[in-house]
Amino acid sequence: MNLLFSSDSLLNEAGGQSQAIFDLSDELKKKKISHGIYTSKNNGLNQMNYNLFNEIKNKDLIHNFGIWSMFHIYNYYLAKRNKKPLIISPLGMMEPWPLSQKKIKKYLAYSIYQKKILDNCDFIHATSKMEADNLLKLGIKSKIEFIPHGTNLNYTVPDEKYKFSLSKGRKILLFLSRFDNKKGILELIKQFNKINNKDWMLLISSYENDNYLKAKKEFKDNKNIYFFGKSNLENKKKLYSISDFFVLPSYSENFGLAIMESLSYSCPVLTSSATPWTHLHNSSGLVFNDVKKDLNNSLKNVFALSDHDIIKFKNNCHNDLKDYKWEKISNDYIELYKKTLNKY
Incomplete structure (x- = not known):
């Protein structure tokens, strides 16, 4: 089989989307599965500057990551024109919370073209059971396949000297994700600032967009927010390994790649029930509702x-990832691709 992964952005600022595609690509390379990657915003990677029409024409199957934009409409059109199997990963864009944002615009787009695209692809790929269930509630006709993202376990030894240089002896609560309201980051900073526990620091690692710079200026006097x-x-490896807890208080996540990444470094997680990680509660993390x-x-x-409590949480992290190892997940993807090709 010869596959094409297509996405309208592979910029690092896009968050887990680009990482998930590149990680899957790396695993398929190990299994000698031929594939290419096409994007409209290509990070300056010359090997991705292909003509989409020719790419689709010369591939056996298209796996498109994302929805809504003209790029994805064009993917669908070219796949159908060339009679190529098409799998679509909505990447959480059909979850209730994102659908509630710019609601009228999305309702019109869904009615005019997006529903038709989702109803007429070969499979829809959901990364969590929660996402699959929400897609089913929308009445989409295409078959839905649930395959989570995969990970490899990491055993990085914490650099205690580096930790002390950052924390000055305090425990570290790490936020490492996009600085976006969807991630609950503004509420997190507000509540952390209100509690102002001197034994903990909130370390925020994110791309420096306008909201990031605004918050940095607003809370510059709180020395416990870094x-x-x-x-x-x-840096990510170091930060995950030295942190005492990771926090992602999202309003919506179809998967939450950063949560899995944190657990892979044995860093326990505080997150909301709007993520598909509620099973972590009291094992390798804590989960709250609202x-x-x-x-x-x-x-x-x-x-x-x-x-002692934190060490117990840390010791459970890898065990809670036993169903997410790439060795299994990559085979699940390959089986989906084979099943799709067998329809033709």
Whole structure:
């Protein structure tokens, strides 16, 4: 088989979307599965500057990541014109919370073209059971396949000297994700600032967009909130490994790649029930229901944990990822591709 992965953005600022595609690509390379990647915003990677028409024409199957934009409409059109199998990963864009944003615009787009595209592709790929269930509620006709993202376990030894240089002896609560209201980051900063526990610092690593810079200026006097800026791969490894807890208080996540990444470094997680990670509660993390109502108390619960409690959470992290290892997940993707090709 010869596959094409297409996405309208592979910029690092796009968050987990680009990482998920590149990670899947790396795993398929190990299994000698031929594939290419096409994007409209290509990070300056010359190997991706292909003509989409020719790429689709010369591939056996198209796996398109994302919906709504003209890029994805064009993908659908070219796949149908060339009679190529098409799998679509909506990447959480059909979840209730994002659908409630710009509601009228999305309703019109869904009615005019997006429903037709989703109804007429070969499979829709959901990354969590929660996402699959929400897609079913919309009455989409295409078959839905649930395959989560995969990970490899990491055993990075924490650099305690580096940790102390950042935290000055405090425990670290890490936020490492896009600085976007969807992620609950503004509410997190507000509640952390209100509690102002001197034994903990909130370390925020994110791309420095306008909202990031505004918050950094607003909370510059709180020395327990540290705006780290964006992280490269080496920085991410260090930050996950030295942090005592990771926090992602999202209003909506179809998967939450950063949560899985944190667990892979044995860093326990505080997150909301709007993510598909509720099974972590009291095992490798804590889960709360409502961002506005419950985040404050949940932060206090984390701050009240003893060192022994945190170590227990850390020791459970890898076990809670046993169903997400790439060895299994990559085979699930390959089976989906084979099943799709067998329809033709």
